[in-house]
Structures are given as structure tokens and as C-alpha cells.
Amino acid sequence: MGIFSIMDSIFMSLIIIGGGFMCKSVANEKPNNGMGYRTKLSKKNLDTWKEANTYGGNMLIICGIVYFILSLTYSILFFNNNMTVIVVSIGMLPVLLIGILFSEKHLKNMFDNDGNRK
Numbered sequence: 005m006g007i008f009s010i011m012d013s014i015f016m017s018l019i020i021i022g023g024g025f026m027c028k029s030v031a032n033e034k035p036n037n038g039m040g041y042r043t044k045l046s047k048k049n050l051d052t053w054k055e056a057n058t059y060g061g062n063m064l065i066i067c068g069i070v071y072f073i074l075s076l077t078y079s080i081l082f083f084n085n086n087m088t089v090i091v092v093s094i095g096m097l098p099v100l101l102i103g104i105l106f107s108e109k110h111l112k113n114m115f116d117n118d119g120n121r122k
Contacts, residue, residue: 009079009088016096017072024064031057045111048119055114060107067103071096 030040035053040046046056075092082088116122 009083009092010076012089012092013072013075013079016093017068017075020068020071020096020100021065024061024066024068027057027061027064029061031061041107043108043111045108045115045117045119048115051121052111052115052119056107056111059110060103063103063107064100067099071099074099 026039027041030036031054033040034050035042035047040053041056041060043056046052046060075095078095079088079092082091114121
């Protein structure tokens with residue numbers, strides 16, 4: 005079980021970091037429903053879309069790195085524990101939620117409800 009939790013840590017971290025780079029890559033495109041950081045405020049206009057995907061992408065990259073460090077450390081410390089995979093997988097949720105909360109707070113500090121810069 006120990007090696008599986010280490011592989012899970014690496015794989016999930018790469019997915020989160022990859023999602024961050026994907027968000028940054030669509031920042032200069034038109035808002036869409038397929039890819040990117042999509043919230044009500046982020047899709048208001050091109051300016052909010054670019055800011056949301058640039059900032060949100062950076063947050064995902066940071067969250068992916070933090071998740072990797074925390075989950076890998078936990079996986080190594082509790083290598084033979086059967087609950088490690090579950091704890092490592094569930095541990096991703098708070099890390100991502102914190103990143104989303106920071107991104108939304110950033111957008112609300114930068115823009116009003118109509119998408120105009122403050």
C-alpha cells in the first residue's frame with residue numbers, strides 16, 4: 005500500500021499542477037464553458053477571464069506543490085498504513101478549496117459585481 009500512496013501523491017500533484025498551467029494557457033482566449041477557471045465572475049468579460057485564469061492557474065500550481073509536499077511526507081511517514089491512500093486522496097480537497105477561496109477573494113478585490121476593475 006505504501007508505494008501506491010506515493011504514486012498517488014505524485015500523480016495527483018501532477019494533475020493539479022497541469023490544471024494550473026492549462027488555466028494559464030487559456031487566459032488570453034475568450035471565456036468559454038470548456039476549459040479554464042470558470043465562475044460567474046470570471047466569465048463576466050475578457051479582463052475578468054484573464055485575471056481569473058492567470059491568478060487561479062498560479063494558485064493551482066502552488067496548491068499542487070503544497071499537496072505534493074504534504075502528501076508525500078504523510079505517505080513516507082505512514083508507509084505501511086492501509087489508510088494512507090485514503091488520507092492522501094481526501095487531503096487534496098482542503099488544499100484545492102483553499103486555492104479556490106483565495107482566487108475568488110482576489111477576483112472580488114479586483115472587480116465589482118459587473119466585472120469592472122475597482
